Amino acid sequence: MALSDDGVFVVCENWLNNDRVYSGAESAGLKVMKVYPVKGKIGRKENLFGVYVLQKRNGKVEEGKAGNQSILEEPLSVRTECGKWTLAYAELLENMAIPAKHDAI
Helix, strand or coil: CCCCCCCCEEEEEHHHHHHHHHHHHHHCCCEEEEEEEEEEEEECCCCCCCEEEEEECHHHHHCCCCCCCCEEECCEEEEECCCCCHHHHHHHHHCCCCHHHHHHC
């Protein structure tokens, strides 16, 4: 694998494949360190997809962490009940230099 010991691998995956991410990481000698779930709309029960942050199991970054638990962040909802972008999603877009605030609630 072409990943340095202190490198980080980030992948997006359909939430239905959440378990597959963990088993694939294990097979590749990686550990899921953070998970950012994303919902398509506020109020939806299930997440749409997740953004997973992984690193090598024997990597330098992991050694400095307390414990070996993945950190599941609060879900980010993309749209409000009426279909507008949420403020949190609009701010994320703005941070990526994508003008978006005018479309938010």
